[in-house]
Amino acid sequence: MLTPCPDEIRRQLLACLAERFGFDTALLEPYELYLSESARQKIFLGPKTDFPLARTDTGGVLIARAGATIKPATSFFQLFGRHVTRNIIHLERGQVAPFCSGSDLELAENQIGGAERGFVMVVWEEHCLGCGLLKGRTLENQIPKANRLTLEQW
Amino acid sequence: MKTSSPSAERGSSSFEGAAERGIGRAFSWRAARAPAEDPAEAACPAVPFCLYCRAVENLAGHDRTRRAAAAGVAERFAARYRGAVDDYPAFLATLTRPPRNTFRVNTLKADVGATVARLRAIGLTITPLPWFEAAFAADPHINLAATLERFLGTIYIQEAASMLPPLVAAGELRGARTVLDACAAPGSKTTLAAAIMANRNVIVANDRSYGRIRALQFNVHKFGAINTLITNYELQLFPKASFDTVLLDAPCSSSGTVRKSPKVLETWTSAVSAGYAERQKDLILRAFDLLHPGGTLVYSTCSLAPEENEGVVDFLLRSRPAETVPAALPGFRFAPGLAEWEGRRYLAPVARCGRVWPHANDTDGFFVAKVVRC
Numbered sequence: 001m002l003t004p005c006p007d008e009i010r011r012q013l014l015a016c017l018a019e020r021f022g023f024d025t026a027l028l029e030p031y032e033l034y035l036s037e038s039a040r041q042k043i044f045l046g047p048k049t050d051f052p053l054a055r056t057d058t059g060g061v062l063i064a065r066a067g068a069t070i071k072p073a074t075s076f077f078q079l080f081g082r083h084v085t086r087n088i089i090h091l092e093r094g095q096v097a098p099f100c101s102g103s104d105l106e107l108a109e110n111q112i113g114g115a116e117r118g119f120v121m122v123v124w125e126e127h128c129l130g131c132g133l134l135k136g137r138t139l140e141n142q143i144p145k146a147n148r149l150t151l152e153q154w
Numbered sequence: 155m156k157t158s159s160p161s162a163e164r165g166s167s168s169f170e171g172a173a174e175r176g177i178g179r180a181f182s183w184r185a186a187r188a189p190a191e192d193p194a195e196a197a198c199p200a201v202p203f204c205l206y207c208r209a210v211e212n213l214a215g216h217d218r219t220r221r222a223a224a225a226g227v228a229e230r231f232a233a234r235y236r237g238a239v240d241d242y243p244a245f246l247a248t249l250t251r252p253p254r255n256t257f258r259v260n261t262l263k264a265d266v267g268a269t270v271a272r273l274r275a276i277g278l279t280i281t282p283l284p285w286f287e288a289a290f291a292a293d294p295h296i297n298l299a300a301t302l303e304r305f306l307g308t309i310y311i312q313e314a315a316s317m318l319p320p321l322v323a324a325g326e327l328r329g330a331r332t333v334l335d336a337c338a339a340p341g342s343k344t345t346l347a348a349a350i351m352a353n354r355n356v357i358v359a360n361d362r363s364y365g366r367i368r369a370l371q372f373n374v375h376k377f378g379a380i381n382t383l384i385t386n387y388e389l390q391l392f393p394k395a396s397f398d399t400v401l402l403d404a405p406c407s408s409s410g411t412v413r414k415s416p417k418v419l420e421t422w423t424s425a426v427s428a429g430y431a432e433r434q435k436d437l438i439l440r441a442f443d444l445l446h447p448g449g450t451l452v453y454s455t456c457s458l459a460p461e462e463n464e465g466v467v468d469f470l471l472r473s474r475p476a477e478t479v480p481a482a483l484p485g486f487r488f489a490p491g492l493a494e495w496e497g498r499r500y501l502a503p504v505a506r507c508g509r510v511w512p513h514a515n516d517t518d519g520f521f522v523a524k525v526v527r528c
Contacts, residue, residue: 046383049383051332051358055385057386059382060374060382062375075375075378078307079262100302129306147376149300
């Protein structure tokens, strides 16, 4: 069942998206933030509605996970990534297939640029691939297992 | 020693002449990919097409009686529609070919032109489908499921006919405040409806199966259908509510999908369709009752059986204040709903339904009806 997102988590999420990722949170205003009762730390972006939430199983798109810190979801970056302006890691072509299949990557110094330690958006050319966790020069893969894919033709 | 069977060689040599040779050679295309390994199987005179040898072999080993029975099913299946289909040889010829490798660009995440340009840039042959600007066919040997676009959720691999229910109701969906997709999993129609609605307003995507809800949820996330709420009800028990538009892609015998899944014929009988029809009648009444007055119900199946299609719509028209409106999509060839079947005459408005013969648009067999609540 979906439940309305508590104000404190909403505030943390919007602050993270705005400050860490330079994301214009006004883009989310047509929608509503929810938590899932069965997975309370998952934050969903869904429709504004008067449909009784008690009847829902889930809904909308997973955009982040709340906890000690906010972890943006790959589905958020793939949907809104073009509006992200900070903490972006650009991959080389040869790194794309390993990343999409779930591998961690060792980055070159010039790939890190101004990105800060922590969660980052990973892109190749204009394609927002998903979320990574930057630790030094290591990019830990945060693509959900169900989304990982061995690319054959790209 | 592995030996290619004579029937496999026949299958690999020619698809085009299959119609002339009759349904006995139908469904042989897969034999070219997977030749039979047992010479005795190939010699079985009761099974003139390889796929059925293999399909039944999986169920019953080398039981020639079962294989012969299966061959009879295929013949009865095709012959059933001889008097109803407009071009029987073309119908048979299409059934012998695998379905096209079709997909649509997910406009919630990507631009159609840019996506197709990139796919072409990596060497794929992409052919637009004339009836939906975001729908395309790719080379049959391309594994679209292993492309970057599939990873990104910018394309949705979907059989062409399966796109029809949201497309024939595109106008209603754009104007709807609330939409119910009554049997939504795994979400191909839900996510297309969300794209048509540009993520505005609300879709309630319901499915009775909790296991299938997980697949629905995955696709809603992956394809960015923000305006979707997911519910898990048996439709008969769906709480009191009313919607502007209801999509009901009903559980069915799937007999229209034989190009992709010839094994559906292993279990097909007219009695199977009759059994589904009883459940479909319950579902269509409930789906209709969940409409606002003036709202639109889109009923669809991937079955060719009139019992599951025209018969169900006819039942609704006799049971509720309902009126059909023509199922139409520019560039797509629908046949009208059948006027009668096996001695039973349907109400005249049933003819406004859209029957999709596989050969008409090179798709699966399909059926779609638009019904307005008066």
